[in-house]
Amino acid sequence: MSVRVRFAPSPTGALHIGGVRTALYNYLFARQQGGTFILRIEDTDQARYVPGAEQYIIETLKWVGLLPDEGVGFGGDKGPYRQSDRKEIYHKYAHELVQRGHAYYAFDTPEALDVRRQSEDNFTYNHLTRNGLSNSLTLPASEVESRLQAGGPFVVRLKVEPGRQIHINDLIRGDVIFQSSELDDKVLLKADGMPTYHLANIVDDHLMEITHVIRGEEWLPSTAHHVLLYEGFGWSDTMPRFSHLPLILKPVGNGKLSKRDGAKFGIPVFPLEWTGGTAEENFSGFRDTGFMPEAVINFLALLGWHPGGEQEIFTLEELVQAFSVDHISKGGARFDYEKAKWFNQKYIQAADNAVLASYIGPLAKNKGYEATEEYLQQVAGLMKERVTFLPDFVETGYYLFEPVREYDRETFQKKWTPAIAVFFNELIGLVATFDTFNALALEEAVKHFIQEKGFKPGDVLPLLRLALAGTMKGPAVFDMAAALGREETARRLRALTQLQ
Template identity: 50%
Template sequence: MSKVRVRFAPSPTGPLHLGGVRTALYDYLFAKNQGGDFIVRIEDTDTARYVEGAEDYIMEALEWCGLIPDESPKHGGEYGPYRQSERRDIYDKYLAQLLETDSAYLAFDTPEELDEARKKAEEKGEVFAYNYITRNQLKNSVTLSKEEVQRLINQDVPYVVRFKMPVDRILNMEDIIRGKFAVNTNTLDDKVLVKNDGMPTYHFANIVDDHEMQISHVIRGEEWLPSLGLHYLLYEAMGWERPQFAHLSLILKPEGKGKLSKRDGDKFGFPVFPLNFKDPVTGNVSKGYREEGYLPEAFINMVALLGWSPANDREILSLPEMVGEFDLYKVHKAGARFSKEKAEWFNHEYLKTKTDEQLLAMLRDVQDIDLEATDEKLLKIISLIKERATFVKDIYEQGKFFFETPGEYDAKAVKKSWNESTPELLNALSAHLQDIDFHPENLKEELHNFAESREIGMGKLMMPLRLSLVGELKGPEVPDILATLGKDESLRRIKNALNNIS
């Protein structure tokens, strides 16, 4: 295999998890860094767990992240079909080869018979496994005559196809991330390759597909590491060249122990899926990063650093910059702990790089916000708020006072900034503001001069003025607030505060 070809092979059994996004991202970065191809293959052989709409969701999520496949069910390619359910004939051909070489066998055991075998093992204090020992005591083509096997097939007795694990062999394996290790085949069971409905399991289908699609590197989660021995042996049994393997460590809970789950997201208030997902059966909606207001470039940057560190510990990288730096050999062995605060930090950093015009367009698109202000006014507000905002919607939330006159005043702020001399001070300021230009720089100078003429500190003037304009002691510089509100609205708010604060 001379050209690098990698595949992301999700199952359409639900929304795409954060860990799946990271796998797809590392596939993409590695392929593009090496001048190779990034393939998406849908592994939909688990018909019992298939979820309507999940495949479309996966493809949309990848596109939102900027991970556009070179080949996929949507984009086509010369190695299709790219759905396993459409590749039955291919699997049947290679299954026949495995059976002919005695690398696999038919097993006719019923669920009840297997339960009985499991029960007997438990009575002896043992754990049942269908392996090199028990296969010689069960109902399969290893123990049955050819005539009996054919009779059962003719009678349409259900059966599965199992791999025939070699006995007492030391299997030496290698992983790009984890290095070299070995396993004794006696510790491995005879995994099912084809289910009794004729559909292949992951183990068999993905080996065949990876060979047929000329996959050079398999990048996947560490949960598949125990299956690596079986996959090595399947490649050997078929006489095929093996791809190189890289097994990614888990993305951990915020507290650092255990795999990150949707339950953790619900508990700590963050999504674990890239997009909102509505369960077609229950109607329940799981939150997504897109709908929560995350920028795709911030999201993908955050995901990239959950297990990989660029040179010089850089944290902000565009997708092309990640492609240029990515090295599969520098992916961490240890699990990466997820941090909601870090995710928000990334979004804040990327938000700051957007132009005011870009943010205006995004703000207009935010649902549940009815903005009647002119673009000119909104651009002024955006320029004042964006440095403090984490999400686009924060520009509205943190600048809500620009759109709404305060209906009430923060009690602590009133106690801190308002006294018996404040009404006279603000009345005098209102008279002063009547005849001046409301440009920020001019307002800054005039407010300073006013305070100086009254022989008071700026804090004594600015705190009650800010409270009058905002309703609390927060927001941008007071001259900027005054200039954005305009003279008439500013004077109206000062009067309103004088009438409502005792």
């Protein structure tokens, strides 16, 4: 039996970075096992549905390179893969479960149940309370029939029999035991005709022949219900194996990472930028912050999993090879943005200049800079060891695209003397007429000239740097000069002499 896993997000807004990790682990497992990775959209809550969220999910998976083999937008013969398109299927199975005696119709209104919850401390709809409530187990058959004929409103609830132990053999956590007596009779089919997560999930996983469920830890408590559902339908022998992932926690403080932490800590917690209805619902993402997708994947993979050994940098292919569910941590992992930045820096450093140029190009264009592919690659080579984010190429390194905006005055005052001023003008003459304008030749010529005139490199080089970049930080002086070219270099040297 071949492995089939699914990533099943809800389109209720921007996909959380934790969701991306869940998708990643599913993807890695599928690839390693030669299996199938499926994208299923769980949009059964009409109230929380957010337009554009589905597209966001798909765009995210494309950006990070976790392409599904089947699913919404990716084809496949086990569809439809969007739960709102499968309504009739859930109806059929919900009623079937009632026929089998493992579920029942209930007519209590949400309001009535709320009242009970208010007045009774630990009220739950379960084997103890259902006999006193309005459902097909307590009402006369004729009345149940007429209510159903009238078209409701009604819900279908799972009938949990007390006195049983339910074992979940979680691949990460081992044997987890629940007492059925403590479980509530979960709603399976809502009054609006849509299924709840529990029903839709089990029916779809069964129909889509899912073999392994890898999902967040928040699902562990309801897995007992899911096991009961598989039993009720008679699907126990094909029930998937479960793996419940630890949660991603806030960088500091208590609790899991939330969308608000993005603004609070000034860090991205979403893969892509998201535009909500209000400014408060606008979020920046890893992509627009300037992360390379490979770095995000590497960072996320190691947040809650490690194969052992001392390797830190993994390509997707290496992750596929090394991945194993039993090396997933059990405890929650704190979101460490410093480490994320380190990964990005590493990936930028290691990237080909051509790859970098493909990122820098649009960034430069955005700023109104004109640059050839060849020049972009030169910039990449010059800057890649001194940037953390992709936009740094055109921001920190803006002077490679436009004239210096601001000079480090302090250094200028310290180095600029009358004697140097005279020398500097002679140097401009040399540069402006220099033939073989490459870094090596220029460096040799300039240094020779400095020595010939009785100066030290330390007297002049800082000023050259200042002329070209305005700052004391940046690439090697002569590399910059070579990239800028003779005319521009000469122009900038003259500009410095105008500074007072």
